Amino acid sequence: MNQLDWGQGRYESTAPDLLPAARELVAAARIQPGEHVVDVGAGTGNVALLAADLGARVTAVEPAARLREVIQQGGRDLTVVDGTAASMPLPDGSADVLLSNFAVIFAPDPKAAIAELARVSAPNGRILLTAWLPGVLDEVLGILINAVTEVIGSDPTEGGIDWSDPAVLTTLLEPHGFQVTGTTKDLTITTHSAEDYWSTRIAGHPMGVAALPLLEQAGVLADVRSRTLTLITANWTTPSGVVRLPAPYLLAEAVR
Template sequence: MSEIDWGKGKYEPTAADLLPAARQLVDAARIKPGEHVVDVGAGTGNVALLAADLGARVTAVEPAARLREVIEETAAGRDLVVVDGTAESIPLTDGSADVILSNFAVIFAADPAAAIAELSRVAAPSSRILLTSWLPGVMGKLVGIVVGAVRELSDGRNPAAGAIDWHDPKALSELFGPHGYEVSATTLELGIVTASAEEYWETRIANHPLGVATFPLLQQAGRLDEIRARFLEALTSDHADPSGEIHIPAQYLLATATR
């Protein structure tokens, strides 16, 4: 799904869900005032804004034009520059970043090896690179209901972005190792809460860039109602409290690469 236009639909509700993970990521980076921090796949700017508030010089790298505008509107007087780019193509000079961060973003790179090579190129010799990725579990199960159906309809021509296990420290070590990095990792949990299963479907799936990209195909095939029913059943059976409120405990990996 690397071809998703993340500026389509409404990514903001998902970005709000991911804010606690952004705080964990920034805290783990131990950012010092004046350091140059690069946020790759910045989205609405969760990480970039937090880093700037610590006194860092921040470059937010984001391919979606609408999301770049969102960051710029929020940046106010912060030392924060927003640029067009991807994990595989960062418009910065060699060795110019003290810290590189990516919150559930580089994991969508179409070419993981090229993405890590590019992050390594931009990173200063004594820099650190931190990223988050989902562990197998609830998020994969839920998103897989939609993505799996899309793959069936496209004869498997839409493989998951980044054909590696981003949640596996060994796989990350194999990616970062050739560039002189050692990888350490910790498992954390993100709690996501919505008022109902229907609200989650509408705000995090149907109007999410993933939904905007895939729903026309599901609708054309006459499968959208079926997929919606399966998704809501999975949410309510496993994650609803007696009031119908949804509580999703989503585990993720926070990995740190240093050299």
């Protein structure tokens, strides 16, 4: 999953779900007009656009070419560059603030990613990121992930670190001179129906676009879909059919 192209499918359907966290992240960063803010793994620009609206000089770093085009279409005066958390085409010490909304968590080499964030950070810079805490999303996506694990013979999510654990973040960031604090936050993902959740947040999501054909080939896709819809309907669907999935996350801030 590390080489996933986030430009495939329709990440645009998921991005609004993460906008409340982007707002929290930008507010927590206390951005001053003129500061250089780098949005790492900017997606469609949730964070970058908000920071630009505060008068920051914004660089959006995003590996997916199609999503870089989407950010440009946001109509803000900002710079959009190709890069990853571990490789940003930015000078040493050039960012007052580095923000990453559920993005650096996908870096295949967390140590390399943190070293790069620290390199780009100004000497008195700050790094803020969000990461999902264990919860309902794991349950909902667990059926799919277990099925993919069986089909390909390995867990596609295995081997990562727990980005939502402040102690893990401290271990990564302290060697670069950063002190880490974390706050637990909640957002709610709302869709019209369980079927809508499946089609827009799973089948059309870049990860779904990569994974679902494998399940189809193995002949288990219909069963995975049906069990996922049953779980959502039984637990997080209102009588009118609206789905509300609680999604807790960590907002971490690192300063030096």
